[in-house]
Amino acid sequence: MISAYWLEILTMAGIMSIAALGLYAIKATGQLSAGHAAFMGLGGYASGVVTGKLGLPFFLSFVVAVALVLVVATAFAYMTSRLRFFYQAVGTLAFGETLVLVMYNVPYFGGASGLQPIPLQTTFTLVYVILGLSIYFFIRFEHSRLGQAFRCVWEDDTVAASMGIDVTKTRILSFTMGSAFAALAGVLYAHFLGIIEPKDLDFLRSLTLLIFVAFGGLETHWGALFGTYVLTLLPEVARFSVYDRYTIYGALIVVTMVFRPKGLLTRKPLGAPDGPIARVGMPLLRVLAAVLPVGRRAAKAKARAERP
Amino acid sequence: MLIFAQQVINGLMAGSAYSLLGLGFTLIFGILNVINIAHPEVFMVGAFLGWMLVTYANANLLVAIVGATIGASIVGVLIERIAIRPVRSALVLSPFISTAGVSIFLQQGAARVFSPEPQPYPPSMATVFHDVGGLQFSTMQVISLAVGAALMIGLKLFVDRTWLGRAIRATAMDRETASLMGVNVNTVVALTLVIASALAAVAGVLVSVAYNSTWAFMGITYGLKGMAVMVVGGVGSLEGAMAAGLILGVAEALTVGYISSSYRDGIAFIILTFILLLRPSGLFGQRERQR
Known part of the structure; x- marks a missing residue:
């Protein structure tokens, strides 16, 4: 049987991979979110208020958190739909950091010490059931009409538009969809640790998620999963001192990006030999x-x- | 009124550091079309080099700044060679991530080599406060502002008036065409990285002396603000970055003075949000082609 320590790490990796899948969904239309952790944290805070502050049942916090994030993400994506790549990255970054500021300064959300206590309701099984459903969703989604549209927008938005795909709407939809997964992960995260802090929302956390996705492979959802697991488990397996460990981690990311700029797992090019x-x-x-x-x-x- | 003037002075001093960092981001983005997440770590490395020179070699401020500038320039050029050049042609996200890797590497490396705690300067570098008509300011503040202003004016003149500056502008406009016109693009890239890193290193030494702390993670907040300054000023605009940095510094100081110090680090992002929504090309930027 796995020890409690590994159970905890695997649960955390599962939660993070749900968020990473969401980030992949945003990236699937060629967008870049540098504030993904902010949406995850928003979901976490919302669910924390529902269960921790109001004492309502756990499943209700999923509904509230996902609904709130859907509304906020749609509004945000709509407002910033003119921004591309780099500007979008900075826009999402600004959103995330502003949210961090709000959480720090509103006493109701616990300020710097975070929102607590939140009942510990997240279990290993629950995380992996949700992760399994999410993976199933992505497998089916990839071959759906909308999934194909996502991919087309990513490859070339002019071609996509000429084929009758509403590029702006598709982008907004992908941003919202990705953020909803982040909210799910946020709910699980808050109820796993029993606390959610402003620093869970900040740029560093978002950057970590981006690194997971880019490291594993930008082109498929398997990449997001693979990257999250490798980069979450690797520091646990490699038994060095903390700073050595993360120095190696940084170097590993650079080397990976240099030799495989699209990440470790890539899509098979059309016509390439398989097997x-x-x-x-x-x-x-x-x-x-x-x-x-x-x-x-x-x-x-x-x-x-x-x-x- | 006195408080206001005091806060403006404090703000200008802090703002010159933001300007120097923002200029570096803008220069690198202009030439390489890549956002260099590791740029703030060059700032941190510069601060540590200056700190080492002062602590172990008993250097004065000038020597510390020059030494830090040289060391940081080498680091900056190496970052471009190792983490940006090989991935530049790939996806937009790839250089973003590879420089983020460099950033983690340098941060954790510095925390490993020195200490994760902020390092104070020896007492010889203690700041002296002056009082002029009720206004408090330290020698370091005056030096920072003067050095910052001199560097910005110098950079502007260099880019506008010299042939190397013209090569930089040409490369920023169109890499291929500049290369066809006989500009050695690789030299220009290296030169840009040297300039950007030097500016960051100077800012690093000045900030770390002024606050008497050199820290492995000092690049994070300054880096985010530097990025904000680049966008608020208008990407690729030198005047924009200079003005936006000073504006941000003053805005922060006024926030501390009149509202609350807990909003200090957020003001940059509030300004940034408004700029992105109302005028995405920034204060001084030209309307960009869609990228």
Whole structure:
């Protein structure tokens, strides 16, 4: 049987992967949210108020939190729908940090010491049931009309528009959908720890989620899951001192991004050979070719020969 | 009135650091079209280099600043070579994440090498306060403001009047065309990184001396504000970043003086939100092409 310690870590990883799946949904239309943790935290605070402050049942907090985040995220996405990439990142960042400020300064939400106590209702089973349902949702969603539309908007929004997809609406929908998953994760998070603090909403937390998704693979929902688990479990497995551990973590992210800019798991390009050898062997060969001096010298010689 | 003047002075001093950081972000974004999340860590590295020079080598402020500038410039150029250049052509998100990795690496590395606690300066660097007609200000405040102003004016003249500056502007406008016109784009990129890192390092040393604390995680808040300054000023606009940094500093100081110090760190984002909603191109920016 797994020890209580690992049970706790696995539960946390499950919660984080629900949030990461949500971030993937936002990214699926080519958007960038640097305030995903803020939506997660908003859900957490809302549910904390429902169960902790008002003493209402747990399931009701899901309804309230998701509904609130849906409304806020739709309004936010609508207002910022003109902003692209970098500007959107800064906009979501500003939203998150403003929310942090609100939570710090409103005494009802507990200020700097956070909203507590929140009843501990989240169990391992509950997290994994919700995670399983979410994964099922994403598997089905990928092949749905809307899922295809998401992907088309990401690949090329001009083409998407010319095929009759309402690009703005699709973007807003994807942002809202992703934020709703964040709210789910936030509810589980607050009821797992029994407390939710303003710093759970800040940019660093959002950046961590972005790193999970980008590390695992930007192109599929499996990437988000994979990245979350690897990066959550790795620091637990690698037994160094805290600072060594995270120095290595940082270096690992840089190396991964340099060698696999789309993350570890990628989609198979159209027409590329399939099967385990092609999926695992080819990337390995490519890494070997980059590392081994033999291939590199040959490539240089080839480049020299081709020069006029 | 006296309180107001006092807060404006405090604000301008803090604001010059925001301006210097925001300028770095704007320069890097202008040239590389990449937001360098690790830029605030260059600021932190600069602060630590200055702190080491003062603590272990008994250097004076000038030597500390020059040393920090040189060291941080090397770090800045290395960041571009290692974490930005190889991923630039990939997705928009990739350089964002790889520089975030660098940022984590440098933060945790600094916490590991030095200490996770803020480090004070030796007493020789203690700030001296002056009192002129009821207004309190320290020597460091005057130095910060003077150095900040000199650097900003110098940078503006450099970019506008010299041929290297023209090369920077050309590369910012269109990389390929600039390269066709004989501009060595790689040199320009390195030069830009050196300038941006130098500005950050100077800001780092000045801030850490003024607050008497050098901290492995000092880059975080300053970095977020630097990013806000870049956008509020208008991305790619040097005057914008300068003005926005000073405005932000004064706004923060006035918030502390008249409302509450707990709102200090949020004011940047409130300004940022309004700017993004009302005028996304920033105070001084030109209307951007859709990217």
